Amino acid sequence: MKTKFNKESRSLLIAMLLGDGTISNNNVFKMCHAMEQKDYLLWKIKLLNNNGIRNNGLKTYKSSTGYNIGKEVVYTQLNIIPFVKLLRRIYYKPKKNLANRRMLNRLTAQGIAIWYMDDGHINILKRKDSEEVKGFNIKIATCTTREQNQVIIDYFKEVWNIAFYQFSEGKGTYSIACGTKEARKFIAIVKPYVLEIPTMWYKIRNKKTKDEFNKSLVGLNAEAPNLEDFQEDIV
Numbered sequence: 714m715k716t717k718f719n720k721e722s723r724s725l726l727i728a729m730l731l732g733d734g735t736i737s738n739n740n741v742f743k744m745c746h747a748m749e750q751k752d753y754l755l756w757k758i759k760l761l762n763n764n765g766i767r768n769n770g771l772k773t774y775k776s777s778t779g780y781n782i783g784k785e786v787v788y789t790q791l792n793i794i795p796f797v798k799l800l801r802r803i804y805y806k807p808k809k810n811l812a813n814r815r816m817l818n819r820l821t822a823q824g825i826a827i828w829y830m831d832d833g834h835i836n837i838l839k840r841k842d843s844e845e846v847k848g849f850n851i852k853i854a855t856c857t858t859r860e861q862n863q864v865i866i867d868y869f870k871e872v873w874n875i876a877f878y879q880f881s882e883g884k885g886t887y888s889i890a891c892g893t894k895e896a897r898k899f900i901a902i903v904k905p906y907v908l909e910i911p912t913m914w915y916k917i918r919n920k921k922t923k924d925e926f927n928k929s930l931v932g933l934n935a936e937a938p939n940l941e942d943f944q945e946d947i948v
Contacts, residue, residue, distance in 0.1 A: 718766065721764055723819065725760060725761070725764050725766070726791075726797070726800065727816050728820055728824030729744060729757065730804060731820075731824075731831075732827055732828045733745065733746065734831075736805065738801075738805075741790055741793065742791040742797045743788060744788060747786055747787075748784065748787060750912060752910055753912060754771065754787050757789070758771060761789075766792075767794075768791045768792065772787070772789060772790075810857070810861060811861065812863075812864035812865055813864075814867075817864070817872075822903070823906050825873075826906035829907075834854075835849055835851055835919075836849060837849050838850065846919070849893055849896055850891060850896055851890060852890040854888045855889055856882055857886060857887065859879060862879045862888070863879070866878070866889060869889075875891060876891060877889040877890060903916075
């Protein structure tokens with residue numbers, strides 16, 4: 714197991730910050746997830762440990778704000794280190810700004826997968842008045858300005874050869890998406906990492922709704938469902 718904080722460690726923290734990670738004004742790096750994503754957070758904690766990033770492990774509390782208000786959620790916090798302080802200065806001006814090309818360039822395929830599992834989803838597109846699937850698209854909720862999104866779009870095109878476009882989320886914010894052809898290239902990048910967490914498989918399904926897909930997994934051994942049984946439902 715890695716114990717030294719290095720280049721890979723820094724890339725991992727950048728990826729986790731782009732998604733659901735936050736750094737408070739007193740430099741506390743925190744990641745919080747709904748209880749349904751406990752296994753996903755445990756996977757993240759394992760990555761942190763393997764990359765020499767100290768944290769306080771898996772903790773729980775009852776949320777008083779946001780989508781999970783009144784519900785028990787899981788979280789972890791990182792030890793305060795100089796690189797976290799640097800990320801705070803880079804990304805919060807004063808609000809969180811994702812569009813830093815220099816930082817984006819440090820993302821790995823694993824980092825893209827983490828960002829997607831945190832803030833992305835897949836939409837299954839069916840023909841009108843039919844259950845026939847005609848395609849799908851990938852969306853990542855960047856929820857920022859047109860100018861900042863364009864930096865992210867340019868990054869994906871120039872580094873990964875994936876053409877995203879942006880769409881309005883309302884109230885002057887925009888997110889990014891790509892259609893079926895580009896989405897297949899995107900899924901090819903993130904799939905190996907998504908498949909490590911069965912509770913996140915719905916992020917790369919290609920036929921069913923999220924609820925239908927998750928119901929099809931109910932009753933299987935949580936640790937190792939047979940992928941071949943669901944190959945037709947996974948992109």
